[in-house]
Amino acid sequence: MRIVILGDTHIPKRGKELPERLIKELSGADHIIHTGDWITMEVYDKLKCFAPVDGVYGNADGESVRERFRDREILIFNNLKIGLVHGHGEKKTTEKRAIEAFDENLDCVLFGHSHIPYLRYHYKTLLFNPGSVTDKRKLPFYSFGVMTIDKDISVSHVFFT
Structure with a gap:
C-alpha cells in the first residue's frame, strides 16, 4: 500500500493550488492522509479525486473542516496502528504533543503544525511530520511524505522547490 502524507496546506492563504510535484505522487496513491490546517474543504474535495482521504483538523481550520474531521484519529493498515494528530498546543514541543496525544502504543504517529519535516523514532514509535507543500x-x-506499508512501515520525505 502506498500512502501520500501531507499537511499544513493553508490553501488559499499560502498557496492557491496543490503543487504539480504533489499531484504527480497523488496519481499513484492508494490512500492519502492530511495532518491538518486544510483551511477549506476544497483541499479535501481535490484530494479525494485521487484516492480515499483521512485526516484531522488543525488549529487554523474553520468550522466546515472541524465538522468533517476530528482532532485525532487512529488508522489501521495491515495490522499496523497509525496515530494522526495536528500537534498544536502549548508548553511542549510539537513532537512531544504529538506522541502524548495517544494513550495506546502505536507503530507510527503522523503530525503537522510546525511545517518542519521530521522523521525520528520515539522508542518503537515512528514520528513523522511531512512538512508543508x-x-x-x-x-x-x-x-x-510517501509511506509504503507491507509487513512494516517505510516512510520518506519528498522535497521540492
Missing part, C-alpha cells in the same frame, strides 16, 4: 517558511524546500 505550500508554506516552507524559512526552510529551503517544500515537502510531503
Whole structure:
C-alpha cells in the first residue's frame, strides 16, 4: 500500500493550488492522509479525486473542516496502528504533543503544525511530520511524505522547490 502524507496546506492563504510535484505522487496513491490546517474543504474535495482521504483538523481550520474531521484519529493498515494528530498546543514541543496525544502504543504517529519535516523514532514509535507543500517558511524546500506499508512501515520525505 502506498500512502501520500501531507499537511499544513493553508490553501488559499499560502498557496492557491496543490503543487504539480504533489499531484504527480497523488496519481499513484492508494490512500492519502492530511495532518491538518486544510483551511477549506476544497483541499479535501481535490484530494479525494485521487484516492480515499483521512485526516484531522488543525488549529487554523474553520468550522466546515472541524465538522468533517476530528482532532485525532487512529488508522489501521495491515495490522499496523497509525496515530494522526495536528500537534498544536502549548508548553511542549510539537513532537512531544504529538506522541502524548495517544494513550495506546502505536507503530507510527503522523503530525503537522510546525511545517518542519521530521522523521525520528520515539522508542518503537515512528514520528513523522511531512512538512508543508505550500508554506516552507524559512526552510529551503517544500515537502510531503510517501509511506509504503507491507509487513512494516517505510516512510520518506519528498522535497521540492
